[in-house]
Amino acid sequence: MKRIKATLISLSYLAFIGISSTYAPEISAVKINCESPVHRGKHKDCVDKDGNPRRKELIDPDTGLSVVELESDILWNRVPKRRKVPYGQIVKLVSGFDKSIEYVVYDRNYKFSYPYESTVFTKWSTDYVRGLWSLKAGCGLLACSYGYETAGGEIPSPLEIKFAGKTYSLYGDDGIFMLPNAFVNDVKNAKSYDGLSIRVDKTVVPIGEETVEKMSALYKKSIKQWKIPKINIAIKSIKEKPSIREIAGGSLPSVVTVKAGSSQGTGFFVTDDGKLITNRHVVSGSYNKEILIETVSGRSYKGKVIFVSRDDDFAIISVSGTNLPKALPICYSNYPTAGEDVIALGSPLGLSNTVTRGIVSAVRRSGNDFDSIVMAGSSLIQTDAAINPGNSGGPLLNENGEVIGVNTFGKTSSEGLNFAVSIVDLLQRIKVKRPGGLDSFDMKLNSCGNKFN
Incomplete structure (x- = not known):
């Protein structure tokens, strides 16, 4: 019995100091519960790149995608701080008014050029991209928390987007631009991140790699294939x-x-x-x-x-x-x-x-x-x-x-x-x-x- 206890103590000590042993049992990774008070908004797996808490994802029964559900009747650019929009996740928007459904991916990114910082908020669906931007002046070398906004609003038309070496000029209204089918197919079929960026007010702002990965997954599974209807045109x-x-x-x-x-x-x-x-x-x-x-x-x-x-x-x-x-x-x-x-x-x-x-x-x-x-x-x-x-x-x-x-x-x-x-x-x-x-x-x-x- 003493020998067994000594062996166990030795194995524990070896594991403690990082030396492997063929006799040591395999230890499985601990799954982080982001809803717990210990990890919520703190652990690296529970926050996005901006430090905002990640929303809990569910498997969508209609597409098989891992999604976050949100109420679509809330304006995405007017959400209170306590209900921040999740970035870099596929979001299933459900209308409480008519139960309509839409799938989107949100992104927020920056371009710093002393003493200015451009911030672009974008919402990507299978059909369109919608965006807001702001330009702050008086920024420091590390942050712009105390800067003042000099310009901004809805992204003006035309909007230039670039991906996989191709540039598209999009024309739209109210900050909404329809996405070309060629662009959607390029993102859908991308094997790796290929540098998605947009040009706003002569400033090129990159879109996050995680956002593009989610867009690719979204485009693969949620685009509807339509059957051509029968249309008969009459002589008038x-x-x-x-x-x-x-x-x-x-x-x-x-x-x-x-x-x-x-x-x-x-x-x-x-x-x-x-x-x-x-x-x-x-x-x-x-x-x-x-x-x-x-x-x-x-x-x-x-x-x-x-x-x-x-x-x-x-x-x-x-x-x-x-x-x-x-x-x-x-x-x-x-x-x-x-x-x-x-x-x-x-x-x-x-x-x-x-x-x-x-x-x-x-x-x-x-x-x-x-x-x-x-x-x-x-x-x-x-x-x-x-x-x-x-x-x-x-x-x-x-x-x-x-x-x-x-x-x-x-x-x-x-x-x-x-x-x-x-x-x-x-x-x-x-x-x-x-x-x-x-x-x-x-x-x-x-x-x-x-x-x-």
Whole structure:
């Protein structure tokens, strides 16, 4: 018995001084309980890089991801200190109002250049990045806790992001920018951290490595694959070269305001059975909930997103109800040419039933300058007809009142540089056939594929 006790004491002593022994039992790692008073907000595994407590993660039953659940109706940039946003974790946002769900990753990073410090807060989803920034002056060499803010607010448009050697210029409103599908795929397929950074006010700020890792995991498991719906475009009877007043009067009943949560934009009916087109960024984050559709007459309908194109920034909503608005005539046989008169309809800044007029400045094939907006090779219609926030998703009409494009964005740093994606390209993307058939040859159709009264 004494020999056994001596052996145990010897083994304990060897373990104490760090000398291994073939006779020493294997000691398993102790799991840290971050909810305990001992470790909460103190242990390295229980805090993020800023020293904030990490939120407890749960396995999400819908995606299999390890997530933190938060209430989405609380503004992420207005959360009290006692409920700080978790950085570098996948967050499942659940609305207490309508139970809608969104998955995001938050990040906060700094760029110090004596005596200034730039701080950027970003929120990354599968569809968009949203950001705030601030610039402090009077900073010391080690910290900026006593500095004073000289500039800041929502990240201005355009926003430049760089990843895997590629740079994207993103155009957005209210600090929200849609992410190009090419960028999402690069992050999703990244084998290792490849230096994600953004440029704000001429300052390049890096995004955290842990944030990018979580974004990659999120993009792999939470992006929905949409089935292409069946869309039938009809030949419409139109008046040849009507007045602006006649075009507005005949078209506005088919143009609607789309309200998807806190987002608002424009849409228009393309079929008589209740299918309408809008921009993807108008309904982003609202794919699994009802969309409110309001018409010029004041009637309201409920809609549901049935298709989203991540390559060309458009979505299709199916609207249910009685006495639905009729579809607008579609120019599905040719592209416009420079100098043609055009009309943009929509709800800029919430002002529904707005009509603006201009000309086609050019028709361009998207390349490096626009690959963050549409798929390379798509046709973009450049116009000087005013397109403002809220016009997104509305129709761009030709002089006969036929849809030639979907208003998408304006270059905020310039005047008169506004863009619409060609309706021809969008419909071809979802394999919509030209209207009519053999019988249409006897209808004496115009160059767009419709017939004059």
